[in-house]
Amino acid sequence: MSEPNGKVAIIGSGNVGANTALLTALLGVADIALVDIADGLAEGRALDISQALAILQLDDRVTGGSDFKLIEGADVVVITAGxxxxxxxxxxxxxxxxxxxxxxxxAEIKKRTPDAIVVVxxxxxxxxxxxxxxxxGFKPQKVFGMGGLLDSGRFTHFLSVASGALPSSTKAIVIGSHDDNMVPVASLANMDKRRFRDLIGKESLSATVDQTKHGGAQIVKLLKTGSAAYGPAAALSTMLNAIIVGDGQNFSVCCQPHGEYGLRDIYINLPAKLGAGGVEQIIxxxxxxxxxxxxxxxxxxxRDMLKELD
Incomplete structure (x- = not known):
């Protein structure tokens, strides 16, 4: 495997942050810095991941601590804390x-990594x-969020289960807000260019839409203490790979439209091309x-929620 060619800083070392660090390290594209205010948490996660990488004979460097100085030099900063x-x-x-x-x-990102891409x-x-x-104050194409790709993965999963299609053959996307108002785009969902509305019928397709909207809540209910971690981490590591490698892949991304879909002045999940410059195009x-x-x-x-910000 080639040497890592970038640096990713992940702020927040809980389940999502730690799993993102591991999956990104397994891709071999970036060194990783984990930061968390909880004493010892980021350092412990980094040590555990580093030892796993040594077993797998991978050369990514993973560091961790509570000092924001660790994020300096990062190409991408991920905010999972909260x-x-x-x-x-x-x-x-x-x-x-x-x-x-x-x-x-x-405030720390602005001071320490003024040229970084920020993923929320x-x-x-x-x-x-x-x-x-x-x-x-960064350019809007360099600040975006993860939500739509996770929702799209859930939609893909439920379509695959309903139809028997392989996930790799299933094309599905979810746009809109990352909540109950999300929009699984059922009209375009397809398997090898065959529309799912023809393959499984409108009723079954509608059921997968409902399952997708409640996919996160279902996991919370089953776990009882916790929420999804592997899905969000998979979505994040996929996005990070596209940014670091710069191969211009298309995903549903929480981005800022400038008239696309008749929208502007908000952040919302839309199909976008991700690359080294961040959001390179909204599709x-x-x-x-x-x-x-x-x-x-x-x-x-x-827009109503934005009014609640100071």
Whole structure:
């Protein structure tokens, strides 16, 4: 395997941050720095991952600690830090709780890595990504979030289960807000260019849409103490690979549109080309009228939430 050709800093060393570090290290494209304010957590995760890499004979360097100096020199900074949504907590409550942490992190990013790309994971991701863009002052194409690719993976999974199709043959995307207003684009979902509405019927297709919308909540319910970690980490490592390698792959990304889909001045999940410069292009799909209305509904919800920011 070739030498790593970049550096990724991951702020937050919980399950998502640590698994992202491991999966990214396995790709062999970047050295990784883990940062967490919890004493010993990032250092312990880094040591564990480093020993795993030694067993696998991989040469990525993984460091960890609580000092933000570790993020210096990073090509990409990932923000996973923040509190999960507790039972009974509204999205507005979560917004206020996590906004404080994101603001403090962005001050460090702006000071220490002024040329980096920033990828936000902290929820509510549509709002936290907007906040990160505002607080860093970076160009919008260099600040974006992870949500749509995870939702798209869930949609792909449920379509695969419903139809028996291989996930690798299944093409599906989810756009819009990263919440119950998300838009699984059922009209374009296909297996080897055969539409799923013809393969499994409208009723089964509608069921996969509902499963996708509640995919994260289902995992939380089953785990009882915790939430999804492997799916988010897989989505993040895939995005990081596209950025570091610069191969221009297309994903659903929480990005800032400038008129695409009739939207602007918000962050929302849309199909985008990711590369070394960040979001290199937003791609306009020919979605149905119903899906367009659902996208606009999600955008309206995001605008309402943005009013809660200081």
């Amino acid at each position: 509190s999960p949504r507790a039972p009974g907590m509204s999205r507005v409550d979560l917004l206020h709780k996590n906004a404080t942490a994101v603001k403090a992190i962005c 994971v902290t929820n509510p991701v549509d709002i936290m990504t907007y906040l990160a863009w505002r607080e860093t 306009e799909l020919k979605i149905s009228g119903k899906e367009k209305k659902a996208l606009e509904l999600g955008a309206s919800s995001i």
